[in-house]
Amino acid sequence: MAKWRLSTPMVATLAALCCFLVYFRALGCGYVWFDDPDYVINNQAIRSLDWQFLHWAFTNSQVSLWMPLTWVSLAIDYHFWGLNPFGYHLTNILLHGGNVFLVVLLADRLYQPVTGEPETSMSHGSLFRGGMLLAAALLFGIHPLRVESVAWITERKDVLNGFFALCSMLCYLAYVRGKRADRPGCQLWWFYGASLLWFICSLMVKPVSLALPFMLLVLDWYPLARVRSGEIKRLLLEKVPFMVFSVAMVVISLLAATMQGSFTSVRSLPFAMRCLVAGNGLFEYCRLMLFPVGIVPFYVLNMAALTMFIVKTVIIVLFTGVMVFSWRKRPWLTAGWLLFVLPLLPVLGFFQNGEQAFAARFTYLGSIIPTLFVPLLATERGTGTRKTVLLVATCLVLCWYGAETRRLIPVWDNSGTFWSRVIDLEPLGRAYQERGLYNFDNGNAAAAADDLAAAMEIARANGVLGFNLVAHRGKVLLALKRYDEAIVDFTEAIAMYPDPRYCYQRGLALQSLGKFAEADKDFQRAAGDTRPIKWIEPPP
Template identity: 30%
Template sequence: MDDSRAPRLSVTDVVVALVLAAITLAVFTPALGAGWVDYDDDANFLRNSGYRGLGPAQLRWMLTAVIMGHWTPVTWLTHGIDYVLWGMQPGGYHLGNVLLHAANAAIFFVLAGRLLARALPGTGAMPLRIGAAAAALAFALHPLRAESVAWITERRDVLAALFYLLTALTWLRATEHDGATRRRWYLASLGLFALGLLSKSMIVSLPLVLLVLDIYPLGRLDPREWRSPASRALVLEKLPYLAMAAATVLITSLTMRASVRVTSLDLYPPAARLAMAAYSLVFYPWKMVAPLDLMPMYEVPLRVSLLQPPFVLAALGVVVITATLFLVRRPWPAGLAVWIVYALTLAPVSGLIHAGPQIAADRFSYLPLLGFCLLVGAGVAAGAARTDMVQLAPVVAAVWIAALGALTWSQVQIWRDTDTLFAYSLAVDPDCGWCHAQYGGALGNRGDLEGAIPHLQRAAALRPNRFRDQAYAGLALLRVGRAADAVPYLERAVAAQPDSHEAHANLAAALSEVGRTADAAPHTERARALAR
C-alpha cells in the first residue's frame, strides 16, 4: 500500500476517544473509594512484600515470582510503581486499574473504527465513527467489566488487554504500509505482544485472531488458497507471535501445575471439560445481553456431565449457533468471524484446561466479548448510515449504553470491601459454598470466629467432600471450645485428606477434649509421623 493512502487518525477521532475515556472514568469512579478484599488481594498484596518497590531485589522477585499459578512480571512491575506512588493505600491501585480501562476504551474505539471501515465499505465517516463509539462503550461500560476493573488483583486483565489492543492496532497499521514503515509497525506489534504475554497469558490466542482478521474483514487471506505463496507469507508473518505464544503456554502450564491449580482428569474427565467449555461459550454472550445476578464466583456444580440438562442445552446451543453461522457465512461473514474469534480467545479459560472452583467468571469475558461489541457497533453504524434510521439508531444505542452504565456503576460498588462483596454474593446465591467458605475465612482471620462458624458450617454442608471446608469448620469450632461439634467435621477432613498431619493433629485435640483419649492416640501418632 502507498503510505500516503493509509488512513490517518483525525482530530475528531482523538477528541471522541478522549470523551469515551472520560465517560469510562466517570462510570468507574466508585472504584476509587474501594479497599482491599479478602479474595486474593490478601495473598497478592497484604501478605506479600516482594513487589513493594523498584529496587534490584523487587525487580528480581517480579521476574521470578509465581503467585497462585500466575507468572505476570509486567503486571507486578506496575504494582511496584503503585507502591512507590501510594504505599499500601488501595485507592491508588484502583486508580491504576480505572485509568488502564479508560485507555482501553479509547484504543478500542480507534481499532473498531478501522475494522468497521473494512467491514462496511462505502459507509460514511460519521456513521462509522458513531458505530465505533457504540462498540467502545458497549465494551467499556458493560457490568461484566466491573470485576476486572474494580478488583485490584485483576490489574492483569486490563493491562494485558491494553497490550492486546495495541498489538492488534499496530499490526493493522503494518498491513496498511509497505517497506520500512511496515517493518517498524510490525516490530512494534511484536514488542507489545510480548509485554501483553508478560502481563497475563490469556492473550496467547491473538496470533490466530490475526489470521481470522486476515480473512475477514481485511480480505488478505482466502481460506480456499492456503497453499498459495501469498497465504504462506501471511502465515509466516504470524510465526514470531506464535512462537512467543507457545513459550508462554509452556511456562503457564509449568507454573499452574507447580502450584497445584490445574484440576486433574480424574476430577473432570474430557467429557466433563467439553461440557464446561460448551457452557462457557453460551454463558458470556447471554450475560452480555442480560447482565443480571452477576457474581464474583460461579461455582462448578458438584456433578458435571454432558448428560445434565444445563450442559446438554449449552452443547446444543453451540452446535446450532456454529452451524447457522457457517451456513450464512457468505451473506454475513462477520457472524462466523466473531464467533471463531470469541471461541479462540475464550479457550484458555473455557474449562478445557480447568483450574479453580469456578465454571465461569465475569473477568474471563474482558477480551472474548470484544467481537460482539464490534457487532453492536456495526449495527449502529449501518443504522446511522440509513436516512430512515439516522436519528433512531444512535438514540437506541445511547439508551442501551446508558442503562449499562447505570448497572455498572452499581456493580462496581460491590467490590468496596470484603463484607459488601460477600453480602452481595450470598444475597444472589445463598447456596454458594465457595462464598460461605471465603467469607467465613475472612471473618475468622479478623478474629470473629463466632461470626465465621455459621458460614464455615454452611460451606461444609454444601461441599461435604471438600477437605478445606471440613477442616476449617472443625478448627473454628475447636478454637471456640465446641470440641464435640468439631469432631464430625475433623473426621471428614481426615477422610478427605488422610495424609494431612494438621487434620490428624486437630482431630486428636478435639477427641482428647471430649474425653476420647484412646481414639485420639492413633491420630496423634499419625500426625507426628506425617510431620517428620
C-alpha cells in the same frame, strides 16, 4: 448549514471520560481476601524496585502463571501507594479508560474497509460516525462483565494485558495500511516490529493473548479483506513470529501450572466432561454478553447439572455452525464469533484449573472486537430511520449497562460484600465460610457464628465437612462465651485432626465452665501451644 464533525481523538477522549465516571465508585473499594493477599497484601517481593525484584518477577510463577510485567506494575503501585488500595484501583481505572480510548482508534481503523471511506477521511467524521465509534467503545467499556476486571485489584493483569494487546493490534493495522499505500519498507517493518513487541509484552502480563496471531488472521479476512487467492501463505508467514511466542507461552504456562499442581487431573475430569464444561461456559458467556443479569464473582463447577451442560453444549455447537456458514452473506457475524471464541479457548475448561466453572474477567480481551461490529448493523442497508432507531436503542442499552455496572461495583468493596453477592445468587458453603471468617475478623462474631453454621450444614449435607471449619466455628463460639457449644465443636475437630491448639482452646472453654480437671488435661495435651487457630493445610 455546516455538518457537525467530530475528530476521532475527541470521541476517544469522551469515551474514556465516560468510563472513568462510571467506574469512579471503584476508588472507594478495598481489598478482597480472594487472591489480593497473594498479589499485594502479603507479597513481600513487590515492596522493592531493584534488580533482586526483577529477577524474582521474571523467574517466579507462584500463582501458576508467568506474568513478570504484572508484578512490575503492582510493584510500581506499591512504591507510590504502599498498601493503600486507592492507588491500585486508580491505576486499574486509568488503564481501562486508556483501553477504551484505544478501542475507539481501533474501531476507526476497522470501519474504514467496511464503510468504504478512504484512509485519509478518518480524522474527522460525521456526527453519526462519531456516535458509532462512541457506542462501540462504550459497549465494551461499561459492560457489566468488565466490573470484575476493573474493580478487583488482582485483575490488574486483565486491563494491562488489554492495553498491550490493543497496542499490538493498532500497530498491525498501521502495518497493513502502510503496505496498501506502498510505504517504504523500513516504515512497514517498524510497525510490524512494534506490533510483535507489544504482543510479547501482553503475554508477559497474562497468557490469554496467545490467541492474538489467530485473531489477526481473522481480521485479515474480515474486515481487512487481505485473504485472496495466492496470498494465504504470505499472511501465514507474517504470523509465524507471533505464533512462535504463543507456543513458547503455552509451554511456559503448562510447566508453571504443572509445577504448582493447579490442573484438575484427567481422572477427576475426563475429556468428554471437559467439553461439556467448555460448552456450558461459552453458553454462559454469550448469555451474559447479551443479558448481563445475575453476574456472580465466583462460579463453581457443578457437574450435578450435567443435563443442562449437554443442552447448552448442543446449542453452542449448532450456533457455531450457523455463524461459520454465514461467512459469505454476513462475514462480520462469522468474524465476530471467531474473535470472541479464540481468546476464550485457553480458559474454557479444556485445561480446567481449580473449581471455578467460568469467570466474567475472562471475556475482557474477547469482547473488544465483537462489540465493535455491533454498530455496523446500522450500515448494512441502513436507511436514515433505521440508523436513528438503532442509535436510540443503543443509547438505552448503554444506560442499562452503565446502571448495572454501577450497581455491581460495590460487590468489590471488601470480602464481606464479595461473598454476600455469591450467597445471594448461589448460596455455596464456601461463601458462607469465607464471609463468616471475614465477619469474625471484623468484630462481628454473632454473624460469623451464623455463617459458619450454614457452611457446616452444607458441608455435612455434601459429606465434605473438614476439621478447619469445625474448629473455626468453635473459636467463634468461644468468643461469644457459648462455651458448651464451643466444647462440642472442638471435640469434633480434635477427633478429625488432633491439633494441640484445638486442645488448648477447648481447655479454655472447660475452664470457663469451672471444669478445671478436664481443662488441665487439655492444657497438658496442648503442651503449651497457645498460638491462635489458623486454617491448616491437611497432611497429604
